[in-house]
């Protein structure tokens with residue numbers, strides 16, 4: 001750990017931290033680490049997710065969208081405070 005405090009929260013891979021080996025597309029709670037509040041896939045440079053897990057998350061998110069677990073597009077005028085409460 002760097003001794004000085006950083007301006008931004010330290011980026012780390014949440015999937016590595018949780019020791020997740022496989023990202024299941026049915027597990028929306030796991031997928032939300034890689035999704036924005038409007039269900040868009042978060043870029044790795046913002047989340048700090050490692051390449052391996054980012055690719056897994058992208059694939060899982062695309063499958064989840066295909067199976068209608070996650071919406072493709074969210075109405076931008078209808079911003080929800082806690083969008084993931086609607087899941088499950």
Ligand SMILES: [Zn+2]
Nearest residue numbers: 013016050053
């Ligand atoms: Zn990782």
